[in-house]
Each structure stands twice: as C-alpha cells, then as structure tokens.
Amino acid sequence: MSDHGYLLELRNVSQVYGSGDQRFTAIKDFHLNMSEGEFVALLGPTGCGKSTLLRLISGLQAPTSGQIIYRGRPLAGVNPNATIVFQTFALFPWLTVQENVEVALKARGVPAKLRATRGLDLLDRVGLDGFENAYPRELSGGMLQKVGFARAMAVEPELLCLDEPFSALDVLSAEALRGDLLELWTSGKIPTRAILMVTHNIEEAVFMADRIVVMEKDPGRVMMDLKVNLSHPRLRKNPQFLELVDKVYAILAGHTQPEHVELGTAPGEPGRTRALPHINIDDLSGLLEHLDNMPNNRADIYALAQELQVNSDELLRLIEAAELLGFATVAYGDITLNPLGETFSEASIRARKEIFATRIRRLPLFKWLLAMLRATDKKQLEWDVIQKALELEFHEEEAERQLDTAIDWGRYSELLAYDDTSQVLFLEPGGAMGFGKAPAVPSNPQ
C-alpha cells in the first residue's frame, strides 16, 4: 500500500515525441494524485495532451520520463485494473452487443456459461436488455456508448478512464447518458473506485466531476486544480454552478496580455512563438458581430457558449484569435469588443479584408513568413520548406496546422496566394510590399 493511500499518482511525468531539432514536448512534469472515490475531470484546449495522459495512465504507452504509480506500485505494461471508454465507442462491428461485452470476459478466461449470464446482467444494468442480439450498426450513438460502458464494467475496473465519452453523441443522448453514469457511480452499484474523464466541455466537467484539473498546452501541464463542492444532482441554473463554469472559462480564456507578450516572437528567435489559433474567419466575424450587438460590447464568456451554440473548445479558440488580432480584450471571464473590433464588424467585405491584413502583418509569425518570401527571387516558397522551418517550433502536426491557418488568413487578407497543385506559397502582387523590416531569415535553400 502506498504511504499516501492514493489510488493513482503521476510523478514528474513527461512525454516527448520526435527527436533532435523536431523534439516536441507533449506533456511536461505532470503531477496528479487521485484517491479512491474521486471523479476527476481533465479539461484543456485541443492538443494539450489530455488523451496522451489517459494512454499513459492505462499503460497503453510508457512515459518518456517520470513515474506512474498505481496503488503504490510503479506501472509496467497495461494496467489490468483500468479500462477506457472511447469517444468513438470502439465496438467490434461484427460482434453482437452481447458478444461485444462478452469478449472482455473471454480475454480474461471466463468460461462460456458464466460469460453469457454476466454479459446479460451487465446489459440489463445499462438498460439494454432486449438488444443483446443486435449489431452495433442497428443502434443509435447513445445506445452504442451504453454498450461501451457495459463492456468497461465487465472487467470490473477500479479505475475507469473516459476519453470524451459524450462528445460524439447528440445533445439529448449525451445528457441522458451522463445522468445514467452518475447514477451508477453515486449509488455505488459498480466496483469502480475512481473515474478520470477527459473532456473539452466545461459544463460537462462541472456537472459531473468532484475535481477539475485544468491543463494548458505547449507543453501540457497542470494550470489549476479545483474542487467542485456541489452535491448531486447538480442543476445547471444553480448560481453556484454558473459561477464555477464562469470561473473555469476565466481560467482557460486567461487575460489579455500586454501586446509584446500576446504576440510572442518569430519562429527561430528566442522566446515562444505564438501559435495561430486554428479558426474559420467567418466564425470570427460572427463572434465579433454578436459582441457588437451586445450592450457595452461586452459578454460573459460562459454565456456566449450557449448563445452561439458552439462548444467551449471552439469558442475559446475564437476568443484567442480575437485577442491576438487586437479586436477584443479578455479579463475576468468577460470579453469586450474594442473600437477596432467594432470597426471590423461594421465594415464592408473589402474594408474588413484591409483591416485584417494590417492586423496580421503585426504577428511575428506572419512577419517572418512574408520576409522569407520577399527574400526569395521569385517571391515564392514551397510548402515543405516552410513546414520544415516551422517544425523547429511546433511538432509536425501542429506545424502543418499552423501553415494551413496562415495560408487561410493570408488568402483572406489577400497577402498570400497558394497553389495547391505545385504546393507553392507566394506573395500576392502588391500584397506585402514595404512593410516591416526583414527579421532573421533562416538560411535559404538554393
């Protein structure tokens, strides 16, 4: 037994992908303790390593450094006391509902007769009796996830890991299933000692968990660890509930920083390169227009999520973009449109593009990109060249996403053009002439 009595401990866990110049730290010095009886939600932006953490905890993957301790013993290989419920359900489409549940028992060597009765009992408990001979394709998303839960329960896990289990479901089934899971959990009908749920839905975390661990990205680490002292069943209109949601939004949205901090540095220079939030520009316009119609051009971020019908992850990215481009400021969980943002949202399509162009020219990543392009003879560069340069700052997938976003923004503002066939990026004639001095340009490949 552990000296602290924790069920699960993560000590200094780091996960690094790639090697050499392209090393990328997904998770850095992560600490987490979980006791029996706890329901912990892991919350954070896309790419903060939440799902990696689940894989580490279940033993699917070993960390680069640090220790994962389960019941006082370091974890080696797959944790037999833990299981995962996946967002994609991960059911075998060629097995019936019952076979899907039984296969978990079969792997543990349970004899056929016992398997059948246990399988039926489990399906009964999640309310799927009568569907045991159905194939997954015959069921709706909510029912599929019930099978997922039944299968997870079959192995009687002490630690139940949930990887965004409700995000592939429609609103109503998700809500129903959340209630079902909470009932199983709070009634103590299942042998599960602790639940760890990864989610990017803030309300969901507040609704279900006893403790919320908020993560930040680049690199992924704990930003805040807060208790939820509300009794079940929780009501979403409850002022304390709303206050907590507001608080988490405020943590995740942060405060608008002074400009030089907010903008970061160019790739290849010392300091952190600010990643461009991957957003759709029309969605950003929509957000700004919405704020423009609000009294005092101000809104509570948590309330926006409901008004605009977007998920919290997407909303936070839009807000980040608005901040980065200097259209709005964020403080204490509120977002306020500033005069520039107001002008943008009221401008014509042409004028919007011009404003957007002047704003993105200030971003170090764009300055760097434009300077690189200007430094070449034909004012053009291949995608791969830029991607390689970006990979010094970001991991491969993120570098690709950054370039994608940069091209999208560049095309919108008519600064850049891109030919998909030849995969060449070039300056739009007259697009970026004479602005800014060329920053450090990486060595030019022939």
Add this chain to the structure above:
Amino acid sequence: MSQPPLLFRIAQPLLRPLTWGDGVVFIGLGLLLYLCIRVGLGAPAVIQGPEINLSPSALPYYIIISMRRMATAYVLSLLFSLVYGTLAANHRPAEKILLPLLDVLQSVPILSFLPVVLLSLAAVLPLTLALELSSIILIFTSQVWNLTFAWYQSLTTIPRDLQRTSIILGFNPWLRFKTLELPFAAITLIWNSMASWAGGWFFLMASEIFVAGERNFRLPGLGAYLAEAASRGNLPALAWGLGALIITIVVLDQFIWRPLLAWSDRFKLQSVESENPTTSWFYDALRSSRLFTWFSRHLIFYPWQRLDERLTRLLSTLGPVRSRKSRLQWLWYALAGAAALVLLYEAYGAGQMLLGLSLAQWRSIVTGLLATFIRVFVALLIALAWTIPVGVAIGTNPRLANWLQPLVQVTASVPATALFPALVLIVVGLPGGLNLAAILLMLLGTQWYLLFNIIAGASAIPQDLKFTTSLLQLGRWERWRTLILPAIFPFVITGSITATGGAWNASIVAEYTQFGGKIIHTTGVGAIIAQATAAGDYPLLLAATLALILTVSTTNRLLWRRLYRLAEERYRMG
C-alpha cells in the same frame, strides 16, 4: 421494445417447414455426388501423359486438374500472405525490407518468370512434377501479392481505438486475430481473393498452353485442351472447351464468391446499414435451409467453438499481446544480412552470365522491347478508344447498366489466354498474322479492366453535376471536357495501370506459339524469352527477362505513378 417470451422463441424453428433453400441444398448435394462418381469412373484411363484427349467427356477431368492447381496455389498464397503481411505489419525492421520488396514484386510481369522457373525445376525434378510445380508457382506468384498487400494494409489501418481496446481488454494473439484482425480484413481479403482467382485463370491457361520449341512442356488441363483443339482446327472441341470454362467460372462465382461476399457484409465497419449490399440467391438459400443450418451448426459452428475455446485458453497462458517493439530485432538483421549475402553471390553469377552476351543479342533485346512496347500501347489505345464511350454510356445510364453488366462480367471473366489459341486459328491466315493476334490478345486482356473502371467512374458522377451541366446548356464537347473526362480520369488511369501490366504479361505467350505443328513467332521480347527457353539459352533468357522487368517497372514509376498521383490529387471526386 417488445420481445416474445423466451419459451416461444426456442420452439419456433422446430415448427418451420422445409424451405426452397432445402430443395436447393438437396439438389446441389445430389449433383455433386453424381459428378464425383462420373469423374472418378470415367476419366483416368483416357488421360495419360501429355497427349490431350479432345472428347468432351474428358473435360470434367481436365477442369478438375486445372482447378486443383488453382486451389493449391490459392491456399498457399493465402497462408503466405497471412505470415508475410503480419511480419511486415508488426516488426519494424521486417517492414523496411518486406514492403519495398512487395512493391517491386507486384509490378513485375509475372509471366516472364515462367520459363526461368520451368527450366530450373526441370533440371532437378522429373518433368511432370516440374511442370506441375512451376504452374503452381506461377499461379501463386500471380495471386499472392495483392492478397499480401491487402492483409498488410488491413492490419495497419485497423482503427486505433479498436486496437487500443484489444490491448486494454488483454486479448491474446489468437483472440486478437479472430476478433479484430481477421474480421476487419475479411471484406478486402474476399475481394482480393476474387481478383487473385480471376488473375490466376490467366496464368493457369498461360502455363498450360506455353510451348517452347521441340521440348514438350505441355501440362494437361483445360488450357492445353483449348490449345490442342485450336491447333487441330477442331471447332466443336474448341466450343466445348470454352463453354466448360465459362460454366466453371460462373459456377465458382455463383456458389463460392457471391455467397462469401454476401456473408461478409457483416464485417463492414461503417455503423449504418449499407444501402445495397451484395446479394446472392445461393447464400439466401443456404441461410433459409434447415438442412444446411443443421449441418453448419454441427459440422462447423460447434467444432469451431470448441477449437476457439481451446485456443483461447491455451494462448492465454502466454499472456496478452505485447507492444509492437520486437525483442527479436537482431534476428531480423541477421536474416536480412544472410539474405543479402546470398543475393550478392547470385548477382555476381548473373553478372558473369550477362557479360557473356554478344552485342547483337543485346541489340535484338532492345528491338524486341521496342516492338513489344509499341504493341502494348497500340492495344491500350484501341482499348481506350472503345471503352471510354461505351463505359460512359453504360455508367451514366442505369437501365443500360442493369442489362449489360452481367453480360460484360461473364465475357470479361474468360481469361484472355484461353481465347488465344482460337484467336491464332482465326488470324493466322490474315496479313499481319501473329502480330495482329498478339495485339488482339493484349487487347482482350486489357480492355475489361478499363471498361469496368470507366463504368465505375461514370456512375460515380454526382447527379447534381450532371444537372448543372444541363442547366448551363453546355455543348456535348464542353460537357465531356468539363465534367465527364475529369471525372473518369482517375478511373482510366487505374484501369490503364492494371491493363498494361496484363498486356506485358500476355506478350510472353502471344509472340511465340505453336500452331498445327509449326512454330510461328514475331519480333518482340516475349518471343526472345520463349525462344531462349526453347534453346536452353540461359544467358539470353536472363538478359531478356531482366530487361523486360526493368522496362515495366521503369514505365510504372516514371509514367503511371505520376499520372496516378495527379489523378488522385486533382480529379478525385469527394
């Protein structure tokens, strides 16, 4: 959901009357028994040695020995694929060697191997055994690569969450193979088996009709029967032989492949019901048949279940599947090193042999290559000229498609090599002679791939786009240029790649043949290979085979790959 009480559900099947399916099964069993007896009683005495008996009553026997070759080769290629694909997918070092090797082997014109394999086997084994083996090896090489690739690709594309689930649940290797890997790969394995089997016919026929000068390399079988019938100008026998071939192919399709496909619908990954699943009357008959249900339960299902339980228990003592990291890495490197040494030694020997070749011989190889190259492309052009308009017409017109599809399928299923003797019979008197026959044979082998691909491409054009071109009142040429040609382009390219591969293969049998006791041949690399085999001229055989392989892989890489990439990136719908 209302569910009938358990009691009644159990009682139900016992009350079910016999169905039409039972009739089908019953009649089928009877026919099968009769056929076995017929063949067993009638045949062996009439078939001795390489002499081919042209009486139709000998046909069932020929079909059976041909089928035996096919089946043996198929089982071997399936086993090989499972092992090779699994190694490539699960062991990093192995993957680095096995995958490029697979890629090269896949693009090599297989038929060019036949002479080499034949001669080398004949040197060490009795002739009949060598013939039998080389035929099986040839069919095996034609069937194996796409199966292996399909299995490898399935293994590497299993959705991550399903893989993780099987690790988390602690599946042992058997359970993993049975519950995850095999079902996931089932559909593509069946499709590729069908393709392999169809390709196998081509090579079976080729190996049975292959002649090399005075040496008698003839294998008894359906192909030899057809060749002999044509050579003797025996038209009724030719008709009998072709009829028997078509019937065999249709029977296999209806009684084996279609039921398998219909059955495999359950392995589809998508979570919605498929819109038009493959149907098979025979499968429906079996499923509704009580006789068959009883048989399959007692003879297949229960024993299978027992085996499954036993294997699961046996293997669970070994513990769950470990991660992909292999502890046997050094073994792989050692094996690869040894293989490399052997190859180097062999390459040295081959180099010595090639150096002995005269300049004139090299020149003849180049001329031959050029001649064959021109023939291949003429065949492709002719094929394109008629398949594009016809394919588009069929593909865009569902009523025409319904009507023509089965007809085209049956025609296409006849391996081109089986028709070759008949072709020679027809064109041998015409000007151009064998030259024309060679092009025709290539055409026969190539056009169907193209036609099927173009039909598929044309029928995939979205209705909305067709409406749009009508609304815009585009002229006929404009419509072709803006919509139809770009839409079918990827399909034309895919079809052309397979088609030219088939055409190169065909050159080996097409450019050099025996007719009415005479050898006739034309200029071409295929003829050189066949001649070299006949004369036992190993250096020339090696040089010509290598040159052919090199040419084909180079055109594949330089021309087809690029076009394919262009097609994939620019013209793929959706």
